[in-house]
Amino acid sequence: MSAAADGVDAPSGAPGIALSNLTKVFATDRNEIVAVEDVSVATERGAFTSLVGPSGCGKSTILRMLADLDTPTAGGVSLLGRSPADLRRLGKLGIVFQDAALLPWRDVRANIELAVQVTGVSVPRGAVDDMIALVGLKGFEGARPAELSGGMRQRVAIARALITEPEVLLLDEPFGALDEITRRRLNLELLHIWAARRTTTLLVTHSIEEAAFLSDMVLVMSPRPGRIVAEVPIRFPRPRGRGLLRTPDFHAVTAHLSDLLAGGEAHDGEP
C-alpha cells in the first residue's frame, strides 16, 4: 500500500476497542447459530475503526455486544479498558442505527435533548444549539421528524449521539438507508465532526468506500460463522476531503478490500 503515513494522526497507544476470543451463539428452538466465532481485535483509543462484511456476518452482533445490548457467549469485550456496561452506566456511549429512531412527538431540539435528559450528563449552555448548527439543521430546531427528510432525520440521530460527548461512538449502518449522494455528503460531515474530538468509533457498514474513507482501520469479516479475515490499516492523511475518493491510492485500497471480501465468500464455498 502506497498511502502516505504521517505523524498527524498517530495513535494514542491507550486501549480502545478490544475483543478477546469473542464468540456469540444464538440458540433457536431447533438449532444453534454461531454468529461470531473466536474474534480477537484490539484498536487504540481515538481510532476510527470500521467493520465490513456481507449481510449476516455478525458485524451488528459485535456492535450490539459493545453497546451492552447483548452479552457474549464466550470471550470478552472491553471499551477503553472498561466493560461496556460500566461505560453505559456512566452515560459515555453514543449510538446511531440505520433507523433514526426519533420520538415522533418531539421536535429536533427536544429529540437531541433527550440524550441529555436520559444520561443526566450536564452540557454547557448553548451546546444543543451548537450541535444543531454543527449537523447542519439550523432553522429546523422546531421541526418534527415527520417533516424531515431521511438524511435530516439521520443528522438528528447523530446529533443525539454526540451531544453528550461520548467516549465511544457506535455506528450501525447509520447511512445505510440513504441515497448515495446524501450518504457521501453525510460521511464528509461526520468526518469533520469526528476529527474535532477524535472519539473512539466503531462503524458497521456494507460500503467499502465508506469504510476506507472514514477509518484508521478496516476489519473485514467473513460470513457465518463470523470471523475477522483481515485487519487493514488505512493510512491516508487527515483531514481527508472529497478529493481523496478520486485518487489511485484510494482505488487501490478499495480494490484490496473488495478482494478480501470476495475471498471471504470463496472461503465459504461460494463460487
Add this chain to the structure above:
Amino acid sequence: MTASPETSAHTSAHVAPQNRSVPAWVETALLMTLLLTGWEVLARTLLANSFALAAPTEVALLLFEQGPLFLRNVAATLVTALKGFFIGNAIAIALALGIVLLPAVEKPLFSAALAIYSVPIIALAPILLVLLDRPDAMVALSALSVIFTTLVATTLGLRSADPLTLDVMHVLGGGPVSKLRRVRWVAALPSLFAGLRVAAPAAVLGATVGEFMGADRGLGVLITGALASLETTRVWAVAVLATLVSGGGYVAIGWLGRRLTPWVAGMPVTHAIDPTAALQRVSGAMKAGRLLRTLAINLAVVFGGWALFIELAGLNTFFAKGPADVWAYLVTDADAAGNRTLIFGGLAVTLRNAGLGFLTGLAGGTLAAIVFVLRPSLERAVMPVAITLRSIPILATAPLVILLLGRTLTATTVIIAILSFFPTMINVMAGMRLTRVALIEVLRTLNASRWTILWRAELPSALPAIMASARIAVPASILGAVIIEWLITGVGMGNAILSGVYNADYTVLWSVAAVLTLVSMGAYGLIALAERAVLRRYAPEQLR
C-alpha cells in the same frame, strides 16, 4: 440509575427469539387448572357459606341436570342472534361497498351508523317491541348492535388494499368493480373478520336485551330469573352459559377467519384486534371545522331520519313519537318541568354511573398494560386468560358482580369498568409495542432506566391507543350503565325507561332514547376532538 434484570429480559423479548422451555399454551392450561382447582377448594371450604362463589363442579352439575331447560333458552337466543347477525352484517357490508364505490355517501352513512351505535339499545327495545312483532323486534335489536363495527371494519379493510396493486390493476385496464372484486375484497377479509368477531357477542347482547323486556324463553329470561333468585349456583351457571354463547361466536369466527385468510399470519397486526379502534382515521382525524360540519350532519341525519321514519312508516302515533313530540314533552308542555326532572335527573345519575366505570376501566386497562409490558413473562401466561375474559359479556359479569358486591355503586362501577378494561389493555399494549426497537436500544445505550423508557417512549406511543379506546368505550359505558339501572338498580335513565314502560308513556321512552343518543354522540365527538389534539402531537402521520 442502574439496569435491573427486567430491563434485559424486556429487550430480549423485543429483539431475540426466546428460548422457551414450555409452550405458552401449556402455561395457560396449567394456570387455568390451578385457578379452577383453587376455586373449587375455596368454594367448598373457606367461602362455603359466603353465597358468592359456586364450586365449578356444582355449576357443572346444575348445567347437566337442568340441561334441557338451559338448552331451550339458549337455542331461542341463538336463533334470534344468528338472524340479527346475518341481517345486520349484510346491511353493513352492503353499505361499506357503497361507500367505497361512491365516496360521496360516506359522511351521511357514517353519521347514521354512528347514531345507531350511540343509541343505547336498551332504550330502543321497548319502542321496537311495540312497533314490530316481538320476534322481529329482537332480531332488529340484534342487527342494530352489529352494524357500526362491521361497517367500520369493512370500509377500513376495503381501503387497506395496496395502492401499488391497485395501480397495476388500473394499468391493466381494470375498472372500479374489477378492482373491488379482485383486490379490495380480498384485502378487506382480515379486517372484515376482525369486525365480525366483535359483532358476534354484540349480536347476542342485542338479542338478550330484547328478551329482558319480556320473552317466553331465552338467555335474557335466564338472566332475569337468576338475578331475581340470586341463587349462587344458578347465577354462576347462567354466567357460564352467557359466556359460552357470546364467547363461542367470537372464537368460532376468529377460527374461521384464520382458516380463510391464512396469509394474515405473518402480517403486522394493526387494527385486527379491534377494528373500531382504528376508526381514528375515519373520525378522530378530522379538522376542527370539519368536525363541526360533521356534528351538523350527524344531527341532521339523526333528527331528519327519525322524523322521516315516523312520517313514512305510517305508524300508530300513540307509540311512534317524532322529534316535535319529544320537544313538546321536554320544553313546551304544561308539565315540561316535571318531565325534565325525570329525564335530566335520571341522565345525571346515569352519567355519573357510566363515567365512574368508564374512567376506572380506562385507568385499570392502561395500568394492566404497563404491568404486562414491564413483565413480559407475566404477560405470556396471563394474556390468553385475559383475552378469554375479554369475551365474557356484560350479560355474565352483571349477575356475577351483583352476587359478589350487591346492588351497590361499586358493583355498577365494576361492571361498566370491565366493559372497557380489556379492550383498553389490549389496545394500549399494542400501542406501546409500536415503539421502535431501535429507539429503545438507543435509550438503553444512553443508560435509560426501564421507567425512563416507559415514560418517555412507550407510554407516549400508546397515547393514541388510549384515546381511541376511550372514544369507543363511551357508548358502551352508557349502554352498560342503563342496562344495569334498568335490570338491577332501578335508578337513572333505567328508571325513566321503567316508568315509561309501566305507564305506557311512549313519549318518555322516545325522549330517553333521543337524549341518551345525543349525549353519547356528543361525548364521542368530544373525545374525538381531544384525540385529535393528541394525535397532532404524538402521531401526526395518522392525521393525513
